[in-house]
Structure formats: C-alpha cells, structure tokens
Amino acid sequence: MSEALSAPGIALRADPLIALRRRVLSAETPPVLAALPGGFATRRKGHGLEVADMREYVAGDDIRHLDRGTTARTGRLHIREFQEERDRVTLLVADFRPAMLWGVRRAFRSVAAAEALVLIGWNVIESGGRVGMMALGQGAPVVVPPAGRVRGMLNVIGGLVRAHEAALADMAAGQGGDPSLDAALSRADRLVPSGSEIVIASGFDVPGPGLADRLNALARRRVPRLVMIRDGQDLPRGVYPIVTRDGQRLRVALGGGAEAKDSTAAPVQTVAGHSALVLDAGAEIEATARRIAAAFPAERAA
Known part of the structure; x- marks a missing residue:
C-alpha cells in the first residue's frame, strides 16, 4: 500500500479503535432502570x-x-x-464500497463509519451483549460471527481493519465500482438470530431499487438502525479533476461556501423510509462519541 493510503484518517488502524473503549467506559450514563414496572433504578x-x-x-x-x-x-x-443473562446480539455493518473511500477533512467516510460502529460495539460488549461484523466492499463481504466479551470486540476490530485494507487496495488498483447497497445487504439477516439489532453505517450512495424492501424485510424479525456518514464541508472554490463511474475524466469548477450544508443542522434524516442518525466524517471523535451516546444509550448496570 502506498504511503498516502497509510496516512491517519485514510488507513484504518486497530489501536485507535481499541482505545475507543475508554470513551465508552468514561461516558456519563444514567443508571439502568429495572425491567419491572415502577421505573426504580436497580442493579441487574x-x-x-x-x-x-x-x-x-x-x-x-x-x-x-x-x-x-x-x-x-x-x-x-x-x-x-x-x-443477569441478557442475550443482546448486534451486527455491525460497515460500508467500505468505493463511494465511502473519500473525505476532505479529518477522515475518509469509511474510517468515520468504522469508528462509529466500534463505539456502538464497545457499548454492547460492556452491556454484556455479543457483537458481530459484516464489511461491504466490491467483492464478497468480510464477516465476523457474533461473540461476547473483549475478545469478541477485538475480532470485530480485526475484521474491520482487514476489510478496509482490502477496499483501499482495490481502489488503488482501479478495480470495479459500487455494488448496490440493497444487494450487498442480502446476507445480513442470515448472520444473526431473530430479535437482533443490525446497525448499518453508510453514506447510502448507490442504494439500489430494493433498499426500502430490504430494510423492511429486516425489520420484520430484527431491528435495523441506520447511521448516515456525511462530510459536511464543501471543497474550497476551484477547478477539480474527477473520474466518472464510466471512467471518463473531467475537470469541474466548484464553488464552496454559501451552498455548503452543515450536517449538524439535520441530526436525523430518512433513508428508504427509516430514520438515520447523521454523523459528520470531519467532526472530532469526541463529538461523534457524544452523538452516539445520545442515540445508543448504554445498558450497563448501575
């Protein structure tokens, strides 16, 4: 892999993802309420x-x-x-298709997606649940079966790193384009049992005509949760070379500034009929952690 693709924010590294566990453990969360009527805070x-x-x-x-x-x-x-035994199973779905392999500020959208999923995954592990992973790319998805404890989360992080390295290598070699997201998600329901949570972190580019049907099918027996990764900063004003999906090379004049959209203005958007938490790939990890803590509250015992 070239030196440019090894730079922070472009390459995905295991150590920073493992270190995100400290942010989950240090997060201030209210005590877990009892499962019985009355709403009294108790230890489980x-x-x-x-x-x-x-x-x-x-x-x-x-x-x-x-x-x-x-x-x-x-x-x-x-x-x-x-x-208390609570069999919470969560499948983390990372979109590493070519459309996610870019960013203009802190990190590629693919890296931000992995960070968001790892924060959620550590939360599940600390709750006593199990976490698995599926990474979507140009070829067959990379899958890590659900497992509990720290070892299970380390397996997920290892799978994310391997899948991201392969995605960057494919991009550098100029291989292929974006498969549709609806087709890429076809295996998700077979990887976890009924009642499980499936968290999909993506830009939802090239969704495919059947994404709404796919998500609705998942929702019948599982709980799909969507995280939309955006880059909320327009490029500076200038002329940029681009390559279209059919390989055509163009030069396009872009004028950022007034038309730029701030991703923080719409924290939740609708994707294929389902609500999606919007995260900015350019935001610092502390801000991302706060957004995720609010949207995915901890279930650890008091």
Whole structure:
C-alpha cells in the first residue's frame, strides 16, 4: 500500500479503535432502570455465569451460591451474586464500497463509519451483549460471527481493519465500482438470530431499487438502525479533476461556501423510509462519541 493510503484518517488502524473503549467506559450514563414496572433504578442481578458482586450471607440466601474461598479467608459465610443473562446480539455493518473511500477533512467516510460502529460495539460488549461484523466492499463481504466479551470486540476490530485494507487496495488498483447497497445487504439477516439489532453505517450512495424492501424485510424479525456518514464541508472554490463511474475524466469548477450544508443542522434524516442518525466524517471523535451516546444509550448496570 502506498504511503498516502497509510496516512491517519485514510488507513484504518486497530489501536485507535481499541482505545475507543475508554470513551465508552468514561461516558456519563444514567443508571439502568429495572425491567419491572415502577421505573426504580436497580442493579441487574441474576443467575448468569459472571460474578457481579460478593457479599456476606444473610438468612434466606441460596447456599448453592456460597463462595468457599472468601468464606475460608474471612471466617464468615459469603455468597456470590451473578450478572443477569441478557442475550443482546448486534451486527455491525460497515460500508467500505468505493463511494465511502473519500473525505476532505479529518477522515475518509469509511474510517468515520468504522469508528462509529466500534463505539456502538464497545457499548454492547460492556452491556454484556455479543457483537458481530459484516464489511461491504466490491467483492464478497468480510464477516465476523457474533461473540461476547473483549475478545469478541477485538475480532470485530480485526475484521474491520482487514476489510478496509482490502477496499483501499482495490481502489488503488482501479478495480470495479459500487455494488448496490440493497444487494450487498442480502446476507445480513442470515448472520444473526431473530430479535437482533443490525446497525448499518453508510453514506447510502448507490442504494439500489430494493433498499426500502430490504430494510423492511429486516425489520420484520430484527431491528435495523441506520447511521448516515456525511462530510459536511464543501471543497474550497476551484477547478477539480474527477473520474466518472464510466471512467471518463473531467475537470469541474466548484464553488464552496454559501451552498455548503452543515450536517449538524439535520441530526436525523430518512433513508428508504427509516430514520438515520447523521454523523459528520470531519467532526472530532469526541463529538461523534457524544452523538452516539445520545442515540445508543448504554445498558450497563448501575
């Protein structure tokens, strides 16, 4: 890969994506409300496999949950409390088609899409859920099956990095164009079970005639959520060389400024009949994290 394609904001690197976990952990979120009527804030405890807390035994506790090690060290009976089992499964869909491989400010739209999905993915992992990934490009999609814990999220990040490197290499070689988004999403419903969440980060270029039908079909048994990645800054006034989809080379005069559209003016837009959170690829990651935290509230226990 050329040096230009290895520059920050163009290449996708694993370390910055892993570091986004700190932003999720440090986010100030309200306590999770109980699943029971009344809306009281409670800790979610249950009979899962992960230990949530350790405390002294009180009359009525289930003696099967006694912790022998702590009891032996302290000389007093202690029991384990476990995390409630919640099988939240989320498929992160990253659009790395050629139309996403550009940007005029901080990062390519493809990089911003990956960052947004990773922020959402870390949130799901910290909630006790499982995360998988599908990256769309010119060829067959790159798929990482859903898995939980930090290792599952690291697998997703590795898949994103590999898929983005392949997309940049294809672009540099001048291979192909954008497959339609509706066709690229044809496998999404087979990768996760019913009731799962499917988060699609894309510019929604070349949607294809069947995108609305595809999203409606997903919505019957799953929960599609859309994140639209835009670059809210027009190019400076000047004459620019461009290449059209059919390979024709042109020079186009563009005058930015008055006609520029600020992506923050419309935080939510409609895509194929579904609401989409709008994110600016040129915005700093702190601003993106705040927008995502508001749109995808955490479900961690208090």
